[in-house]
Amino acid sequence: MRVLPLLWQALWWHHFFLLWSIIDGQTRYSIPEELKQGSVVGNLAKDLGLGLSEIFDRKLRVASEAGKQYFSVDAGKGELVVNDRIDREALCGQSASCVLPLQVVIEDPLQLFRVEVEIQDINDNAPRFPSNDIALEIAESTVVGVRFPLESAIDPDVGSNSLKSYTLSKDECFSIRVKEVAGGRKVPELILAKLLDREKKAVHKLLLTALDGGNPVKSGSSQISIKVLDINDNVPAFEKSLYKVSINENAAEGAMIVQTKASDMDDGQNGEIEYSFGAHTSDSVLSVFNIDHASGTIFLKGKLDFESTSNYEIDISAKDKGSPRMEGHCTVQVEVLDVNDNAPEIILTSHPKPVREDSPSGTVVALISARDLDSGDNGKVTLQLPKKSQFALKPSFSQNYALVTSGVLDRENVSEYNIDITATDSGSPPLSSKKTISVSITDVNDNSPVFTQPSYNVYLKENGVPGSILYSVSASDLDFGENAKISYSILDSKVQDVSVSSYVYINSDNGSIYSMHSFDYEKLKVFQIQVQAKDQGSPSLSSNTTVHVFILDQNDNAPAVIYPSSAALGSLSHQRMPRSAKAGHLVTKVTAVDADSGHNAWISYKLAEATDASLFTVNLYTGEVRTKRAVSEQDDSSQRLLIEIKDDGEPVQSSTVTVSILLEDGLHEPILDLRQKMAEPSKKNGRITLYLILSLASVSVLSLLTFLILTVKCIRNSRSSGSCCMRRTDCDDYKNPNRNLQIQLNTDGPIKYVEVLGGDMLSQSQSFRSCMSPMSEYSDFTLIKPSSTTDFKEVISVLDASLPDSTWTFESQQVNSLQHPRGTKTGLCGRKSSW
Template sequence: MTKRIGYRNWRWLALWWRHFILLWSTIDGQTRYTIPEELKQGSVVGNLAKDLGLGLSEIFDRKLRVASEAGKQYFNVDAGKGELVVNERIDRDTLCRQSASCVLPLQVVIENPLQLHRIEVEIRDINDNSPNFLTKDRVLKMAELTAVGARFPLESAEDPDVGSNSLKSYILSKDECFSVKVKDIEGGRKIPELVLEKPLDREKKAVHELLLTALDGGTPARSGTSQITVTVLDNNDNNPVFQKAVYKVRVNENSEKGTSLIKLEATDSDEGVNGEIEYSFGEHTLESVLSVFDIDAVTGEMFLRGELDYEVAASYRIDITAVDKGSPEMEGHCRVQVEVIDVNDNAPEIVLTSKPSPVREDAPSGTVVALISGRDLDSGNNGKVTLQLTNGHPFSLKPSFSNNYALVTSGVLDRESSSEYNIEITATDAAFPPLTTKKTIPVSVIDVNDNPPKFSQSSYNVYLKENGLPGSMLSSVSASDLDFGDNAKISYSILDFKVQDVSVSSYVYINSDNGSIYSMHSYDYEKLKGFQILVQAKDHGSPSLSSNATVHVFILDQNDNAPAVIYPSAALGSLPHQKMPRSTKAGYLVTKVTAVDADSGHNAWISYRLAEATDTSLFSVNLYTGEVRTKRAVSEQDDSSQRLLIEIQDDGEPVQSSTVTLAILVEDGLHEPILDLRQKVPEPSKKSGRITLYLILSLASVSVLSMVTFIILAVKCVRNSRSSGSCCMRRDDFDGDMMSQSQSFRSCLSPMSEFSDFTFVNLAAVALRNIFC
């Protein structure tokens, strides 16, 4: 029971410290988590959504994702809970080696809008590695005359763990002649040394079996062992001695193969072969060192054998052994520390933290398009990177932190001018001379409906023949739109407009897709000379834009009307009669035929010709005026009744024509005709008895007046007949508004005249009406 309570207290205390570290890291302005290495896949690191102030729904909507700068994707986000979880086994010893601090930087990318957060996950070491000797068995040869207190470097154990879990101490198995001492050297390393505590006596003990144990500081502690066999030899009692225990060398990483690094020298007080020395690398020198360095066994000169790379290894610690040729052999030891100087041999890199997003052409200045970072594998100034944009683009780079930048808009975008920008970014390091890298990032521009459709013409003129077939195409209008997609798709329509108080839609129809305009029915020039159509082109954008164009439709006249005879009028009878005296001379104007044509232009030009006649030698018709005249004087032999058929033609194509038949009576002793004043006498309205009386008196007065007038006219006609044989009077054409030319012609009145005596009654009735009105 006590153990269980202690375990719970230990878990509570560990949890409290973890939350304390997380809280301390967050307050620092940058989210930081601390976890132990070797956690299982799916282990929770922390609630990332909560720490960044995001709701769970935003994880999906804004596409939250984690990008690792370490190359491998050690972490992932649980989209359902918003937690940062372990995605892959983390071995701190492999990842950070002997570094005291092991921090994995992560970039959290959030879209809509684009945001970049930097978080750090510190990997805490656990004691999962035991100290290890590369050589489990080592043989040392010592002369029995070796002085007490002499020290012999031993192989140091390796422990990948760090801090309290790293190598702490060495223990040597019990032996009265030997002990072990630990020597601390630069870099925190501990080198065990075998110390001779008592003089050796080969005769008493020629071989000493020792067990060297290395212990780390973990709880519980881990250990590793190495078997050391000391063989006691006789003679050669002086060891080779180096001038320094540690030699330091600095060399550029771009040094060529064969470059001399240092010449080592050890001295031996012995003479002869006991003083001859050979140099070599330590017994347990790593292959990675042997592939890069070499040493001349005779001269002790150390030189490059392979290529250096500061980014792979910035320093080397190399153990050198000097062995004489005595019997037994005596050894001397030293260490060479090689520091590699960084050279600017790595060009900077441009990394897209997030892919560039398409940007609307109406996006405001400062809109984030992409997140970009620069990095350089070199160190110091050689690894400092600056990103720049080439000029000429409406974009700029906004610095963030640690060589991170945001690509943002800095000017007005116009998709119609440029639908895609290829933005060239240049990365330059701070070395001298600097190295540069260029990368092109394509950014597409999303169209916005900012251009209305534009007609090819502001107005169109259409000339259409009348009497065309309904449904025939009149014309076609065309508009274009500089936008893209639906924003450039155009529909055509006709705006409502009145033509002769009728909607224009009843006259024409337009195809909404291609702008073709069709007639709804046949047009008659005599009723409609032309009309206008207001066509609208509207795109499918949101909101939509439109523009208008005017179509002027002109109806062209066709010769579809025959000439119509106005005079002589058919109202006077089915066969118009004209009278002429037999005494008529050549050129006498018998009558004038007048016709009109409802068409226009050439189609309305009228000509007259005599088609048939009782006597074609007696009459002629003027081609343009329609005047009927005598070609010669009338003789006694000419028939008293003449019949003329006059054809009237227009100038159209095809020709339209009509005819009129005239009956001409040739009479002897024809008097002057009296002006046709035939009118219908309006019936007097029924009035009171007094009005009736007035009417009777008026009629009586008019009758008397008419009789006096008739007597005067009869006397005048008798007088004139003696000289001319007829009674004639001048009459003006009262149809002048309907004829192309006004004229006067003479007509003769004979006893057979069509004017009856009721003419005078009519005159009286007119006079009476004037009196009462």
């Protein structure tokens, strides 16, 4: 019979309270309690101005501050629906207003909305008494009109659904009256309407019924048993029916709350009063308060907590010791005053996400809220961040904040921030708490790879094995992951009009550079490789370095004879000399060159075989063939000399030349004829000779000055005592940073020479060489035109092989030089210039 009205009532409440409104920027709905699971509260997406696609894409979720998840969002319709049974009495008790605050969190980007759902009461609870049976003892001498307070019925509902009235079954001696005490509580009082007569009726049975104001009305009842006594006819009476007292929640145990006092007009034991708590005092009151039975003083027994209970209503009973015992009642209301005993709490509404290091200021990192269980100023919370923080707190509403970036982030300096947030309330003294939030910074490709050196110098012996490693370059990147993964490559450039990639290749993973083939110092002395290191970021960043490869000479070339020329006559050279030649007569001069450089090109001459070894000698350094003694008549007219030419390398390379000499009578010495011709030079030849002498003097003076200047600098800077190298990079008039000048002083052996070289990277340079032989008796002057460094069998020019012993030789040849566009080298004759 009651199912249909209850159904209609639920539908009526559903349509009446299914409303929403926006108050102070917040969305508010009202629903009745006990709605079925899946019932629609409201269209949340529409009320928040969101499309249905945003609910899924932006990961909308609902968080309840009550702890239990009573609501959820239908992602397909955007509706807020009931997720679990809602019992208003369990949530809010007897509070007139019951509001469930919800936090709607939307990510990407982060947003926070506050939604309030008001839970309306329905009449789902009937009034009930603490006890189903009430036993009273009333003396028959009790006067008419005396009131006996009864236990109040309890109805968890509120408003019109709460307890409204009481009814009493019909009895001529008793009636009922409802008394409303502080707090709106309705206390039934049994009133004696007629004098009792124990002899007529010793026990009265009454039915007390409590009714609520719901529709339909619900009720509860309790049986009252009244035993009529025939003694003690005065009831103890309190001085006040209501005592009000206030106490701080931090009051110490044992503190006195209030002293109640009652009086009884009876004498003797009928007037002696004993105080106690009411029979149905709750355990929560008994655990906190204690009463002195003799004095009626109430003491604090346990600890008070304003946040748990802010008010206590205590029923105090005063009983005399008569027979029957008479009882009086009063009410003590204890108001608990709040003190600042709760530190504020920091709540992460949304956990922080990793932040890119190039994020602009104001980027939302996390959503934070603050809460303090205290009230008033004690519950007002402010949040603070450390000074000079890269983050800031942006308030939104109702102690909710957004943690945002406020400065430049650099993952390479700080990859993770531990942000200490301090929450402080406004109490006195204030309380505070801290919470650390970790925010990780994600990498952005903002650092180029950096080589360990701006440039590298590699020294490689010629004739190496193809495929051997030349060098390994290395670069590092401060970024992370793919942004720090480096690949190496060689930038295309030309070496002798050939791509450098045909000479070397590089391992893209580790930067190791390998040779593609064997190198020949005589063809290529130096070249450079442009290596690029590129990371795998997007967009990728790169940097370059230069690897200078210097080819080191090996003694792989034997000396080549350029005079006497054997191109037409094979290996045999025919010379003629008069039999009248004296000791020291210059027969001929052997000239050889070596394609190698340094010690590998130092040439010495030796007479290996001779028809008559006592007649001829060969100068070790100049290759001049002279007579050791005067020619005699007994000497054969045909002399054969085998001259061995060796270099100073390791291992030694050598070659030989055979000179055939014919001794003839009456032969004029061609050298004397040449000297006579030279004694009568024309004006033109004299002018040329003068120019050559002046040029030679100028070069010598310039070389000497340069040598002196650079020697001073080399003493300070050079690690080697035998050579000096100076690089000029800062002069305004010297724009090319790779140009330099080098002077080398060599004092090995009997020949003293100075090398002066200068040039540009990989340029074809001229090398001039001047040789002086202090062991010669005559001055010889030889000029050799530019020639190939490899083909020395082709004789360029020999002006005079029989000039005086003091010999000057100038040689110009094409040389590949690393850093010298033009070079001047003064050194031992027959030694190939090198740099």
